[in-house]
Amino acid sequence: MKEKPVKGERRVFMTGNEVCAWAALAADADIMFGYPITPQTDIMQYWTRLAPKYGKKFLQTEDEISAGFTTLGAVIAGKRAFSATTGPGNVLFQEPMSMAEMMRIPVVLIIPMRGGPSTATVIYSQQEVTMTAFGGNGEGFRVVYSTAGHQDLYDYTIKAFNTAWKYRFPTFVLSDGYQGKMRESLTIYDPAERGIEMVKAEPMLGLPGIPGVDRPTRHLRNTYNTEEELYEVVMQIARDFEKAAPEIVEWQDFDTDSEMDVLILAHGVVSRAAQGALPLLKNEGIKAGHFRPITLRPMPEEQMRAAAARANRVVVVESAYGQFLKLVKETLYGMDKPIDAILRPGVGITAEEIVAEIKERR
Amino acid sequence: MKEKPVKGERRVFMTGNEVCAWAALAADADIMFGYPITPQTDIMQYWTRLAPKYGKKFLQTEDEISAGFTTLGAVIAGKRAFSATTGPGNVLFQEPMSMAEMMRIPVVLIIPMRGGPSTATVIYSQQEVTMTAFGGNGEGFRVVYSTAGHQDLYDYTIKAFNTAWKYRFPTFVLSDGYQGKMRESLTIYDPAERGIEMVKAEPMLGLPGIPGVDRPTRHLRNTYNTEEELYEVVMQIARDFEKAAPEIVEWQDFDTDSEMDVLILAHGVVSRAAQGALPLLKNEGIKAGHFRPITLRPMPEEQMRAAAARANRVVVVESAYGQFLKLVKETLYGMDKPIDAILRPGVGITAEEIVAEIKERR
Amino acid sequence: MAKETIALTPAMPKCWNPDSKPHKFCPGCGHGLTLKMLGQAIDELGIQDKVIFGCDIGCSLLSWDFFNVDSVQTHHGRTTPVITGIKRARPELIGIAYMGDGGGYAIGAQHLVNAATRNEKITAILINNTNYGMTGGQMAPTTLPGQITETTPFGRDPEDSGYPTMGPEMVAAIAREGAYVARGSMANLRQLKRFLKKALENQMEGNGFSFVEVLSSCPTNWRTNAEATWRFVEKDMAEHFPVGEFKVPGKKEEK
Amino acid sequence: MAKETIALTPAMPKCWNPDSKPHKFCPGCGHGLTLKMLGQAIDELGIQDKVIFGCDIGCSLLSWDFFNVDSVQTHHGRTTPVITGIKRARPELIGIAYMGDGGGYAIGAQHLVNAATRNEKITAILINNTNYGMTGGQMAPTTLPGQITETTPFGRDPEDSGYPTMGPEMVAAIAREGAYVARGSMANLRQLKRFLKKALENQMEGNGFSFVEVLSSCPTNWRTNAEATWRFVEKDMAEHFPVGEFKVPGKKEEK
Amino acid sequence: MAVRIVLAGEGGQGVQVIANILAEAAYAEGKEAVYIPNFGVEQRGGVSIAFVQIDDKRIDSPKFPKADIVVALSNRAVDRTRQYVDERTTFVYDDSLVAAAEIHEDVIGIQAVEADPRSQRQTEAVDDSKQRKTVRLPESAGTIIPLSANDIAKKELHPRVFNVMILGAVLKATGVVSVEQVKAALEARLGGKFAKNPELRDLNYRALERGMGLVEHVGVN
Amino acid sequence: MAVRIVLAGEGGQGVQVIANILAEAAYAEGKEAVYIPNFGVEQRGGVSIAFVQIDDKRIDSPKFPKADIVVALSNRAVDRTRQYVDERTTFVYDDSLVAAAEIHEDVIGIQAVEADPRSQRQTEAVDDSKQRKTVRLPESAGTIIPLSANDIAKKELHPRVFNVMILGAVLKATGVVSVEQVKAALEARLGGKFAKNPELRDLNYRALERGMGLVEHVGVN
Amino acid sequence: MTEATKWRAFSQPGKRASFNLFPDLCKGCGLCMQKCPVKIIIWSQDLGVYGTPAVETSDQDKCIACKMCENVCPDAAIRIIVNPQDKDKE
Amino acid sequence: MTEATKWRAFSQPGKRASFNLFPDLCKGCGLCMQKCPVKIIIWSQDLGVYGTPAVETSDQDKCIACKMCENVCPDAAIRIIVNPQDKDKE
Numbered sequence A, B: 001m002k003e004k005p006v007k008g009e010r011r012v013f014m015t016g017n018e019v020c021a022w023a024a025l026a027a028d029a030d031i032m033f034g035y036p037i038t039p040q041t042d043i044m045q046y047w048t049r050l051a052p053k054y055g056k057k058f059l060q061t062e063d064e065i066s067a068g069f070t071t072l073g074a075v076i077a078g079k080r081a082f083s084a085t086t087g088p089g090n091v092l093f094q095e096p097m098s099m100a101e102m103m104r105i106p107v108v109l110i111i112p113m114r115g116g117p118s119t120a121t122v123i124y125s126q127q128e129v130t131m132t133a134f135g136g137n138g139e140g141f142r143v144v145y146s147t148a149g150h151q152d153l154y155d156y157t158i159k160a161f162n163t164a165w166k167y168r169f170p171t172f173v174l175s176d177g178y179q180g181k182m183r184e185s186l187t188i189y190d191p192a193e194r195g196i197e198m199v200k201a202e203p204m205l206g207l208p209g210i211p212g213v214d215r216p217t218r219h220l221r222n223t224y225n226t227e228e229e230l231y232e233v234v235m236q237i238a239r240d241f242e243k244a245a246p247e248i249v250e251w252q253d254f255d256t257d258s259e260m261d262v263l264i265l266a267h268g269v270v271s272r273a274a275q276g277a278l279p280l281l282k283n284e285g286i287k288a289g290h291f292r293p294i295t296l297r298p299m300p301e302e303q304m305r306a307a308a309a310r311a312n313r314v315v316v317v318e319s320a321y322g323q324f325l326k327l328v329k330e331t332l333y334g335m336d337k338p339i340d341a342i343l344r345p346g347v348g349i350t351a352e353e354i355v356a357e358i359k360e361r362r
Numbered sequence C, D: 001m002a003k004e005t006i007a008l009t010p011a012m013p014k015c016w017n018p019d020s021k022p023h024k025f026c027p028g029c030g031h032g033l034t035l036k037m038l039g040q041a042i043d044e045l046g047i048q049d050k051v052i053f054g055c056d057i058g059c060s061l062l063s064w065d066f067f068n069v070d071s072v073q074t075h076h077g078r079t080t081p082v083i084t085g086i087k088r089a090r091p092e093l094i095g096i097a098y099m100g101d102g103g104g105y106a107i108g109a110q111h112l113v114n115a116a117t118r119n120e121k122i123t124a125i126l127i128n129n130t131n132y133g134m135t136g137g138q139m140a141p142t143t144l145p146g147q148i149t150e151t152t153p154f155g156r157d158p159e160d161s162g163y164p165t166m167g168p169e170m171v172a173a174i175a176r177e178g179a180y181v182a183r184g185s186m187a188n189l190r191q192l193k194r195f196l197k198k199a200l201e202n203q204m205e206g207n208g209f210s211f212v213e214v215l216s217s218c219p220t221n222w223r224t225n226a227e228a229t230w231r232f233v234e235k236d237m238a239e240h241f242p243v244g245e246f247k248v249p250g251k252k253e254e255k
Numbered sequence E, F: 001m002a003v004r005i006v007l008a009g010e011g012g013q014g015v016q017v018i019a020n021i022l023a024e025a026a027y028a029e030g031k032e033a034v035y036i037p038n039f040g041v042e043q044r045g046g047v048s049i050a051f052v053q054i055d056d057k058r059i060d061s062p063k064f065p066k067a068d069i070v071v072a073l074s075n076r077a078v079d080r081t082r083q084y085v086d087e088r089t090t091f092v093y094d095d096s097l098v099a100a101a102e103i104h105e106d107v108i109g110i111q112a113v114e115a116d117p118r119s120q121r122q123t124e125a126v127d128d129s130k131q132r133k134t135v136r137l138p139e140s141a142g143t144i145i146p147l148s149a150n151d152i153a154k155k156e157l158h159p160r161v162f163n164v165m166i167l168g169a170v171l172k173a174t175g176v177v178s179v180e181q182v183k184a185a186l187e188a189r190l191g192g193k194f195a196k197n198p199e200l201r202d203l204n205y206r207a208l209e210r211g212m213g214l215v216e217h218v219g220v221n
Numbered sequence G, H: 001m002t003e004a005t006k007w008r009a010f011s012q013p014g015k016r017a018s019f020n021l022f023p024d025l026c027k028g029c030g031l032c033m034q035k036c037p038v039k040i041i042i043w044s045q046d047l048g049v050y051g052t053p054a055v056e057t058s059d060q061d062k063c064i065a066c067k068m069c070e071n072v073c074p075d076a077a078i079r080i081i082v083n084p085q086d087k088d089k090e
């Protein structure tokens, strides 16, 4: 048996990119494909150093389009393959991801977001939410985990492989440039020891036997001649997605059990600021709660609505210009809670800023 | 003076793609860049036949990425340039469009949508709404016209050039494969004779004089070192966009003046089915109205809300799996109108189908 | 003796999928001939159970269920990376990336060039039909000077859009030891099969990248009858595109 | 005589933008030297008011305000099409597309290859520094065999990722009459300037595509001191990349 | 309400050109017409379908679920168009069916190749599994009209004008456009050829009328 | 609340390595620490900034608007970090300022090149427009502490250990981590080098202490 | 699936070989015609799969069994079966 | 903007030429040093723009005014001014 990269439990202090590389190793990923882009590149750099020790592979491709399609190729061949990108690279990745969506090719893509639009910054942002959840010419049949710290990055990178392979939707682990480049502590572990079993990666092509003789030939395609054929295919994916959604959704809530003056909605790293804001608001005599969707797609709809129902008003906080806000409005449609928004495209948000804004707008 | 391609007014019977080529000529577009893709290719084919007669240019590029960036280059150089694409090509166009969004490069892109995700069909769809309005790693600082027929195609293709150059946002003319390939009648005209003046295309680079000596040098960029720098840039674009929005929004409403049992919301070609459904519903004793946003971005918010306010319930109809529905929910947030949706990804919708569904769900 | 109707097995390669025959290519299309030679090569090498066939968007997509070999239809220009991913994941498989000149030399040129640079151990087969067949006959990078296409209605003007891409020449300029690069033609089927077979054997031996361009007809978009079709392939195309082997493994070269 | 402090005009090319100096490149970076030669060439040709300078993402982006010539910073790999668009729109301008080996040979290879095929009348200058400088030193298509980079921590293994891309050789294999293709080096600045000047003149004469690759240092990511920097450029790189002209306009060739 | 027409055949039977002429004639007559060609990915070899709607006022949805008249010219076309047929539909098919003549997609009246006079027919037929299977007609259709346009064209006129006969049949069945307008539309398309070879005009007009003679006006609209 | 630290200098002054050691020491001590390097597009030549937060409990937002202590080691660094200073901030700068020694970004204690012994200083200075401009300090700061760490390092110790002195100063000013932990973190990083050359350890420790001696504990937290 | 599938063929026997044309495969492209060295392939009254004329030989006895037609057919619509006595000579 | 901008320079006069170093441009890369044919360029106590040592010549009288240093400096941080009498010989 091959040696396990992570044994037992271990408290460590590392960068988020390093965490992702370890998580992929722990999840027994077989091969990574990628094209360098800050702040993601370190994932590749850690992987290239670590992977060979465990018989795992790497290929640096000529661009993100190729990184996406080579990843799909490896998955089709039966391997647990993944990639990582961000910003303009994520834009290019939408082409292969739309093929994955159509052909039900499981794939994991790690995205530490950077500022946009265009090349913008290499630092931090939450501006790739819409694109990651709904990019390409498809219907957003994707799973998006938005992580808030290094422990999340480890946990959800591992989980992403199982979600992708179990439900066969492209699965994304969103974080941001801070998380990618920052160091903080977390516990890494062998998933098996925590009872997490990795879903097997079965080949879609290249099975044993002579095709057409010993077994039916596998012919995969994504092109259809008639609208009606396509309609059936898309509706089938939609049904599968909606069936899986309740099993996939994840969220956290903080102080949302009782009536609130204000419910703060935030995801990813901004959720940490929101969590930090709660005691400060309490000090100011404001009864605040915080709801954090961990999956942005599918959205924990019921849960968010339930939390919002207990609040007088809602404040959406994000490091983007309303990408999460749109999702919130859609999710809470039909409710009449006033929504305020703190929109800070491309810049970090702190607990103090949230408190100040909430006080001001009260 | 160069000869005008369209003189006076003329009733014609043509395909939608031909209409687009004529409209671009009438708008005095200088150059088209493009990569073939069904059902858009005919626009290029008509353009290559017509354009040389009027001293206009064409370049077939190596892919859509190049088509997008060459178009931007020509605009930067001071020409009224445009392109056309759809489906997977639209996916690739998101990269150059995100640069245009950031650098305020006006550009017109015509998109007769086809089925998705992935390669899917080459026929018809409304599945590129989210991507066209919000694609790339940006915030959707774009203008999207959704046309319902050949007259619209002509009118809004001309208008798109003026919107783009006046407000400096990428501007899209959405239609669909039916419209692109179908023939119907319309009136083409010389915009000048209708009092439409084309906004001048000024060069962003390559001005007269020695830069740094006779005049300041123009240095265009899209990359920033700090989050704060980027924040200022994005917020400035946001302010400009929001300021322009009320001037840009367009819509149509049908029978929405009085109280309605049901308000049908639909855009583009599906709006025609909705219009067709109104008399049929009346026959059935159902008081129905129809609101059609012509700009999907910015959305005619106030107007849609006003129409919805007069209805007991709302039915969203689209040839996609909820892309327009999301926009509607966001727009109508805070209202408590029940929303029903008729979602038909990739297939056409008829008045009869709308009537049947509305009756069934009553 | 009179003509009579009998039941007979056609002379199709064993690895062809009879259920998708007659295939979806137009009458007289070179795709069919190339895939016949490829089928024979697969049969002769006995690798039907090891081949993964990937086809591009372009008329090559019409071959998505052509063979009884496991197949995947990809995006326009992206077959090279998909097959690369498959091969990197499972080197024991034999990956074939089948594409058109638009897919290989235009939208997917970066993939072709870099697969060649990295010496990916896959076999790429590219149909040069001097136009974009599937979309109805637009200019391709390979379109001949003066040739009328849908986007060069007055003929391709080299001053405006250059001369035809010399694909194998380009690939040979960057490929290294172990690579196999050739240009065959439907006008010489025996040679074409030999090239295709060598391209597959080269992969089986693990030498490196194999690339075969095929001069191929598109009677539909050229609007040629049979005679003109052959003339175009045998004369017009041959004048611009020399047929032969450009790089053969074993011959160590210093670059 | 003692060292004293005076006020003096540096020997910068006239078209440099003094307000952005010292420039943003690292100490000892070949980008600076190439842009000095390019600046001198622009000065000598007297075209400061006609040049549009486009830079890629990669360290080339650091030149976005380098010159007092109208400039545009584009996306990674996309400078060739942006400059193509500018040139097609206004042929009287002189378009320079300035990029790295990642931008030109990897992510933008389709643009380079097809600009060469179409013989776009622009001048492309590509900095070959055998790595991805801006992102911190990953493997580039040009990385030397055995060279350690961030993504080849055990050295580039040609068996796994091939040999360095031979860019000018590749471009010369597809470019036709009117094209100018050369590889210069910071190790021979006079020659480099000559190549750059010819590349610009070729555009000014409307002949066709001009392409100059430049062997260039990246002391930061190579982790070399001055001596090792020169050695790497003059010896290691020169061994793999022959310097010279690969295609000169006027010489009519049959392909 | 608009008259809704579906025309389907093998690529090369010329259904698109008939549809186009029909729509053009209606437009010229001052009516509103919408014509959508079906365009799958294949250049040739797929079933070719045309959707036409003709009305006095602007037509709403370009696509429709059920047609007033469906014309299917091959077995595959019958299968492919079944979905557009309901009890109000007139279903027209050619019972000399698959043996349809080759007519180039966008030109009326030209056939690439014809049989060599030396050609012999096969002497007998075996009925093996790969033989062309018969097709089930859409029984739900209100009216089913079999035509032998192909055979008649071959025998009485010329295989080249097979699709013009079909056009005549549709014209008669629907009555949406006048014969004169259709003739004018034919003239607009083929005027040049007619001028060179007046016999061609005559042949086409005769085909049109022969086609009309094959059906009753079934009052579709 | 977390102690929030901003360290900024020219690329090559080694601020990232100090920040890293600080965070590592805090982590080793069982505290929670978050360290974010600033990373603009330039590999070299930009201002290098490090953000560190240390706390007993999990740290919420990785970024913060105002710092408890800001250390700026060049004029540009002063400009760049002004935004993080308010009335509760201790602002530390090196008044031997721009003349900061080169220390490679990710290694403590190595300087690429040093002056040739033959080198002469210039005889006089002209004050022209391009001469290095002086910088305005952030007056809003609660406390402003000038250090001459660079000069002192050069004179008393070795230019190589300039950044370790700064580390000492931060340590003293904030008191977030114990000196022992910082020494252990140094040992973890440079243990190999120390083993080969024990003098180096001594030099670094002395620098740390000398740096601590330069400031009072200002009770930041 | 193992069994080789049989198709309907029009068979024309000749001195050296029979010419077998599969009408359900022949698309009437004419490529074979152009390549027959003895120019005996002609358009047939029988129709191929697209309703276009298939091919046959005008005089199968003139066929030299070179198989050129079989080889150049993109659709595998022709099969030349060499008569037993001739087979030996091959 | 027309006026050529002057920068602070450390000027070392010599028999054939003066060596002028712009400390606000010199990044201390050392490329010039390696290329001086008479090996007189050394690390200076003065610092360049990044706080790293700039360069100077150890003995400017040995300078042969070849301008190699000026040419290879990527930052235009050196300017060699040839003395008038020498200028004529050029």
Ligand SMILES: Cc1ncc(C[n+]2csc(CCOP(=O)(O)OP(=O)(O)O)c2C)c(N)n1
Binding pocket: B035, B036, B037, B038, B064, B088, B089, B092, B119, C057, C058, C059, C060, C076, C099, C100, C101, C102, C103, C104, C127, C129, C131, C132, C133, C134, C135, C140
């Ligand atoms: C991204 C994208 N752009 C464009 C298209 C449209 N498209 C389909 S096939 C094709 C060209 C096919 O030409 P080629 O690759 O030469 O193959 P051929 O059909 O000639 O065999 C194009 C442009 C697409 N499917 N995807």
Ligand SMILES: Cc1ncc(C[n+]2csc(CCOP(=O)(O)OP(=O)(O)O)c2C)c(N)n1
Binding pocket: A035, A036, A037, A038, A064, A088, A089, A092, A119, D057, D058, D059, D060, D076, D099, D100, D101, D102, D103, D104, D127, D129, D131, D132, D133, D134, D135, D140
């Ligand atoms: C689409 C996209 N992918 C990746 C990147 C990240 N990126 C920025 S620069 C660069 C590589 C630069 O290397 P090269 O082109 O060789 O230029 P150099 O810095 O070496 O001069 C990369 C991969 C990006 N900006 N955009």
Ligand code: SF4
Binding pocket: C024, C025, C026, C027, C028, C029, C030, C031, C059, C129, C133, C134, C217, C218, C219, C220, C221, E043, E044
């Ligand atoms: S369009 Fe051309 S390439 Fe495509 S199948 Fe038809 S003949 Fe072949």
Ligand code: SF4
Binding pocket: D024, D025, D026, D027, D028, D029, D030, D031, D059, D129, D133, D134, D217, D218, D219, D220, D221, F043, F044
């Ligand atoms: S990283 Fe390398 S290429 Fe980039 S500026 Fe620095 S030395 Fe030059």
Ligand code: SF4
Binding pocket: G019, G035, G036, G037, G038, G039, G040, G041, G057, G062, G063, G064, G065, G066, G067, G068, G069, G070, G080
């Ligand atoms: S086998 Fe040869 S001779 Fe006989 S029909 Fe075929 S091509 Fe003609």
Ligand code: SF4
Binding pocket: C028, G025, G026, G027, G028, G029, G030, G031, G032, G033, G048, G054, G055, G072, G073, G074, G075, G076, G077, G078
């Ligand atoms: S080559 Fe084949 S398909 Fe073409 S005509 Fe001859 S037999 Fe028929």
Ligand code: SF4
Binding pocket: H019, H035, H036, H037, H038, H039, H040, H041, H057, H062, H063, H064, H065, H066, H067, H068, H069, H070, H080
């Ligand atoms: S001019 Fe020549 S000799 Fe003088 S210092 Fe410079 S390189 Fe040395």
Ligand code: SF4
Binding pocket: D028, H025, H026, H027, H028, H029, H030, H031, H032, H033, H048, H054, H055, H072, H073, H074, H075, H076, H077, H078
């Ligand atoms: S080459 Fe220029 S920047 Fe480098 S050390 Fe010499 S003078 Fe300074």
Ligand SMILES: [Mg+2]
Binding pocket: C058, C100, C101, C102, C127, C128, C129, C130, C131, C132, C133, C140
């Ligand atoms: Mg082609």
Ligand SMILES: [Mg+2]
Binding pocket: D058, D100, D101, D102, D127, D128, D129, D130, D131, D132, D133, D140
């Ligand atoms: Mg590089």
